[in-house]
Amino acid sequence: MAMLSCLGVAHAQQQPENIPWENSVAIAQKMAAGLLERQTGAKDFPTPSFAVEVDLNLDGFPEIFAYRYAPDCDGTHCGNFLFVLEGDSYQEVLGDIPGARLVPQDKIGLSAFKRNGFLDMQSDQMMIGWDGKRYVDASTFPASSLDGAAFMAACQKSRSNEQPAGGEAERVSAECQCRFSRFQVTGFTQPDLDRYTASLGENFEYPTGAKEIAWQALLKNAEDVGTGCDVASGKSQWPPAYFNHGDQPQQKLNFDSFLDACPAQDFILTNHKIGSPDRALSLCGCLAREMPTQGISQEGLDLVAQYYRNEISDADIEAEDADALTFHDKASEACLSQFPAK
Known part of the structure; x- marks a missing residue:
């Protein structure tokens, strides 16, 4: 089975100077902390816990893979978690697979193949696949015997x-x-x-x-099979989702204030494409990823966070940083135009 990447290795091997990667990890860890607290009741995210963004359905809105460390972890409130936005809320989708919480990250990887729209994953010795709601042991899916x-x-x-x-x-x-x-x-x-x-x-x-x-639907499944075969043979790669990214060099940013303020803002929550706190969080994660590609600075991002907290007006932002709102609006347009339907 061809593997596109290994989550643990990908996490460990990233170089410090890779600022887009560092920004991605910072966003993932901030989002994961809240999702893990809701899932496990634990408020802390102790070292060497980590989280990464991984786009399993290649729609441009990555899922969140998180590892929460605990000494002598029993796999209940610690270990591996995978959060997928389904409808109005993030769901944890590894919990029904025996032992999945405790698989070492260097034994978790992405397959070349999709199933039901999501990439299969290797979890130690088990291949797991998407059943439409969660990941399950792929051997439980019905196979067919065809005249080919x-x-x-x-x-x-x-x-x-x-x-x-x-x-x-x-x-x-x-x-x-x-x-x-x-x-x-x-x-x-x-x-x-x-x-x-x-x-x-x-x-x-x-x-x-x-x-x-x-x-x-049949044609899409067949095309996904074809792409998977081409990826497995090394002939091609899965194409990324279309996104109107900015083209500016990114600065390393702290997103915590923005990601605290953004999901609570009424104009985010009440947007006709959003409508729930978790969908707002997903959109805010996208905004956090996209604004750096437009060239926003830490000062600009902090001003946007203040704006989201209703502490300053758009005129105040423009007086301090003439480009910050423009960068935000371009990111917002890119994210909302591609935001997944419920």
């Missing part, structure tokens, strides 16, 4: 050049076999496979009307 002859023929034909280079036939065959194997692992039905196979040929009539939604 027509698919393999259509796949190889669609992926082959008219004048194949040496070794290309073997490469194409391996790519198609990977796809077929993954279709079975993820429980594709024979009608689904037959429909997708037909789309690889000529004169395929794309479904319309009521059938179009189901077809688009």
